[in-house]
Amino acid sequence: MRLTQGTFSFLPDLTDEQITRQVKYCIDNGWAVNVEYTDDPHPRNTYWEMWGLPMFDMPDPAAILFEVNACRKAFPRHYIRVNAVDSTRGVESLRLSFLVNRPPEEPGFRLERSDTQGRSVRYTLHSYATDQPPGQRYA
């Protein structure tokens, strides 16, 4: 089950050249780009691990692709995404975030129902990947 988090997630995987063009757009707009990875695919998991520091003053997208490939080499079976943060006044938040690497097999989610007061049911998602401890999730 293909994860559909972030921009471009319904499209086929972006090629390196397409990633470079997206990163160039971010740099041209003056946004800071950073690379993050995780193996917990839950949609509420916002705290992914950072790969190195955010790259504030990189004038060229080749440098960021260098970091993306280094992260892919270190964690080939994790989700890796590229974020771009806009620091202009009034915005100060994430502008673009897209996945650049996925594990080969993505087991997906199941819906968990829990009964609360009376007949009300609360729903959450549980990802099958988190049945394994971190580091052993995608064999």
Next chain:
Amino acid sequence: MSDPKPTPGEPGETPEAQPEETVTLPEGATVNLEAEFKASQVQEVLDKLDRELVGLKPIKTRIREIAALLLVDRVRRRMQLSAETPTLHMCFTGNPGTGKTTVALRMAEILHRLEYIRQGHLVSVTRDDLVGQYIGHTAPKTKEVLKRAMGGVLFIDEAYYLYRPENERDYGQEAIEILLQVMENQREDLVVILAGYRDRMDRFFQSNPGMSSRIAHHLDFPDYSVDELVAIAGLMMEQLNYRFGEGAEAVFRDYVERRRKMPRFANARSIRNALDRARLRQANRLFADPARDLTRQDLVTIEKEDLLASRVFREGELDAD
């Protein structure tokens, strides 16, 4: 980015077309290099170089050659022939004050105008910016510098200090290895220019043959001749808004001829120092009579007595250089 090159045969060419996606020519078509040359901005770059830097014949020749290769490559791409980016790493050697750092600063702009590098910025580093102070510090430090330089030129001044064979706890070798790897694998992303004095660079290359083989252009900066030094002085004076007074230029030429034979002559830097001292003496001469009203002419002119006061003339000794 606006594309000044006229692409024949397609009036509806979209403005976002990258320079590489030009119209391909049919079999048997011919190309005209002169038209290509006029359409690019190469002549402007070469003219600017000629105007602003005096002498430096081998460097200007080499830049012209690189520009010619660029044009031919462009035309080859139009004919669907492969045109791989050539290796552009360079090494500048020469005596002090011959313009190595100045040309390196210009090279980034020139290569960007010739469209060999994408961004055209220059990152100027010395050994301290690449080598760490403790184990594990060098690799991230060097990688950070390389990432900042991608798309532009990395200028490493006094590159031989990276290699310190006598100290086994020195991490310069690690920095050199990372550099070598990036210089080879990411040739289209980065241009590295090393600079330094000739004999020390020779020793550095002897102990690092890998580095020497990755450098495509070894350029030697010759010492300037007397005419060139006087011309440089003229350019500097123009920039500083000064001019030579009556007979001062001949005196200056004489000064340069004498100073050249003396020890520790640093070419253009010595000229700059000499002009600064002349300005100092001019200021003191004008200040000797503070009540006098000065015209623009007085403020701008350096008279021959300002130059003759130098110890080079009076005693045949160096001024505090």
